[in-house]
Amino acid sequence: MLQLFATIRKEMLLLIRDRSGLAVMFLMPLALVTIMALIQDAPFRDYQELKIPLLLINKDDGDLGKKIEEGLITSKIFSVTRFTESEEQARKQVANGDFEIGIIIPEGASKKLDARVDQFVEKTMHDMGLEVQDSIVKDSVVTEATIPVFFAPDIKKSFKNSVISSIKHVSSRLETQTMLSAFKGALNEGETDTLTEELNEFIQFKELESDKTTSVHELNSVQHNVPAWTLFGMFFIVISLAGSMIKERTDGSYLRIRTMPGSYTVVMAGKVLSYLVICLSQCALMILAGIFLMPLLGLPQLVIGTNLIAIIAVALCSGLAATGYGVLVGTLFNTHQQSSTFGSVSVVILAALGGIWIPVYVMPEVIRGLAEFSPLYWGLNAFQTVFLSSGNLADIAIPSLKLILFFVFTFTIAYFVNKYKNN
Amino acid sequence: MAKGAAIEVRHLVKTYKGATTPAVNNISFAIEKGEIWGLLGPNGAGKTTTISILCGLLHQTSGEVLIHGFAHEKKRKEIKQLISMVPQDIALYPSLTATENLEYIGNMFGLKGKKLHDRISDCLSVFGLSEVASKRVETFSGGMKRRINLIAGILHEPSVVFLDEPTVGVDVQSRNMITGFLQDLNKKGTTIVYTSHLMEEAQNLCTHIAVIDYGTIIATGVPADLIQQHSCKNLEELFLKLTGRKLRD
Numbered sequence: 001m002l003q004l005f006a007t008i009r010k011e012m013l014l015l016i017r018d019r020s021g022l023a024v025m026f027l028m029p030l031a032l033v034t035i036m037a038l039i040q041d042a043p044f045r046d047y048q049e050l051k052i053p054l055l056l057i058n059k060d061d062g063d064l065g066k067k068i069e070e071g072l073i074t075s076k077i078f079s080v081t082r083f084t085e086s087e088e089q090a091r092k093q094v095a096n097g098d099f100e101i102g103i104i105i106p107e108g109a110s111k112k113l114d115a116r117v118d119q120f121v122e123k124t125m126h127d128m129g130l131e132v133q134d135s136i137v138k139d140s141v142v143t144e145a146t147i148p149v150f151f152a153p154d155i156k157k158s159f160k161n162s163v164i165s166s167i168k169h170v171s172s173r174l175e176t177q178t179m180l181s182a183f184k185g186a187l188n189e190g191e192t193d194t195l196t197e198e199l200n201e202f203i204q205f206k207e208l209e210s211d212k213t214t215s216v217h218e219l220n221s222v223q224h225n226v227p228a229w230t231l232f233g234m235f236f237i238v239i240s241l242a243g244s245m246i247k248e249r250t251d252g253s254y255l256r257i258r259t260m261p262g263s264y265t266v267v268m269a270g271k272v273l274s275y276l277v278i279c280l281s282q283c284a285l286m287i288l289a290g291i292f293l294m295p296l297l298g299l300p301q302l303v304i305g306t307n308l309i310a311i312i313a314v315a316l317c318s319g320l321a322a323t324g325y326g327v328l329v330g331t332l333f334n335t336h337q338q339s340s341t342f343g344s345v346s347v348v349i350l351a352a353l354g355g356i357w358i359p360v361y362v363m364p365e366v367i368r369g370l371a372e373f374s375p376l377y378w379g380l381n382a383f384q385t386v387f388l389s390s391g392n393l394a395d396i397a398i399p400s401l402k403l404i405l406f407f408v409f410t411f412t413i414a415y416f417v418n419k420y421k422n423n
Numbered sequence: 424m425a426k427g428a429a430i431e432v433r434h435l436v437k438t439y440k441g442a443t444t445p446a447v448n449n450i451s452f453a454i455e456k457g458e459i460w461g462l463l464g465p466n467g468a469g470k471t472t473t474i475s476i477l478c479g480l481l482h483q484t485s486g487e488v489l490i491h492g493f494a495h496e497k498k499r500k501e502i503k504q505l506i507s508m509v510p511q512d513i514a515l516y517p518s519l520t521a522t523e524n525l526e527y528i529g530n531m532f533g534l535k536g537k538k539l540h541d542r543i544s545d546c547l548s549v550f551g552l553s554e555v556a557s558k559r560v561e562t563f564s565g566g567m568k569r570r571i572n573l574i575a576g577i578l579h580e581p582s583v584v585f586l587d588e589p590t591v592g593v594d595v596q597s598r599n600m601i602t603g604f605l606q607d608l609n610k611k612g613t614t615i616v617y618t619s620h621l622m623e624e625a626q627n628l629c630t631h632i633a634v635i636d637y638g639t640i641i642a643t644g645v646p647a648d649l650i651q652q653h654s655c656k657n658l659e660e661l662f663l664k665l666t667g668r669k670l671r672d
Contacts, residue, residue, distance in 0.1 A: 006530030252512030
């Protein structure tokens, strides 16, 4: 135990005396958290409060035009701009990208809908052997109401489909209402409003979280960037840790250590524990910055949930994974240049895959699959479960276990590589 | 095991991976307790490999090494308490003070509290470093670094000290101080295994020498006896006679 404490004390003294190293370990992630939170604040807001700019030409003076317009406005999906100029001008504006979508409700669309519905009702009643009192359409040919919709050139097919379905949803409600009114009228029944209201929503959709832990808070720039860049900073200690190991080897200190009592595991444990303290301090500093500094910059305050023990557990497991990786890099490489190049590039790649730069859910499917192999992704997942959903230890058990296994895996490989090199 | 042997080496062979010839080729010798034993040889002769195996830093390909009767394979922990290595490099932490470096090393050998601090204080005093005890090693001169490097090796009072060129790159005063200290240490019973390229120093310091070349011991004995046997004036002449004048890598 004396050897372990001696190693921890020695490592802590070395770390404290290395001012530039400390700056990299604390100020760099703090700067990254702040800058990235500021940069991504607007895109995060846009993503959550996104309204698709829609250009509407409504030439119909009946119910159809009115209802579609109302439906589009109340849907909260579209930012509707009423357009009074020519259709050609409207197409040009959409083609230029000024609007994502253009919709033209042609003149007489409501009348066409009414006529079409009446014809359908009369035919249906006739087929059922019922007599229609006042035939409106008789045998005349009625064409359906066509509503032209056009999109900006860069719009994806899936997006077009979702927009068309939103518009269809609005129009189908109107069709149903019109049809019921027509049936009622044909049967000389009274008011139809109550009935149509009742028929409106036979099936209700309720949005639930896919996970059992219900998300309490929205993901915003601060909620994403604080844990994300904290993890990045924690993993960036790889450079410092690997550098210190290589320095010990090159200046002969490691040779002396090997002739002294104390196993490799004890000496390395002292190093890991010292750097773990640094990781936990980094985490505490970033969380405090999220709570106190971010609001001063006009950003949302970091919400950390209610389970402090779970936060400490995630920080510990992430710190262990980072130090294990540092020990491995420090063992594998022989020069500081090699270790710092590989260490920084590999951490940046793991960070990119792990959703540190941008959330994983906006990445392509292939990259989303690769994210599963990044320890930074596990850490970020665990942090967000605790922060956004007030997750407890059970909720973060799987990502935490993955992080611990990553530490065991990297440390074990480092142990055997070191043994091989010493022989 | 020979009676009173601090170190006994039998048929020691070390061949590095990928090498075609052994770095150490079937050498055997015994070092008696209380000797100052010099291992001399040109560059690449096998000195460092031999010392590294004796210290347990390298595994031999074959042969046997016993330190106070213990083999590294079986009693590594016990051997580590008995021996100490003073490497040629200044194997200390430059950003730590002299005291902090020595506290760390002392703790690793199980020393602590007053005993450790008294020992550090004594050693620093003997080596004239008391006044710089709380200064960082990075601020020390070459000679001061060499002295603190030596203190780090003898702090826990080992039975056997391995010294790899302990006086390289130091001024005459520091060298005189270091060799004087090593002789005093030896008088107290410490066995010293020493390598150097400084033949005059080795001749004055060592009670016994072995000359190694191409991995094989080519001469061993008391320096004065060897010089006389080979009709040489001094150890340097003997060394050149035994190893030749051809330049080595």
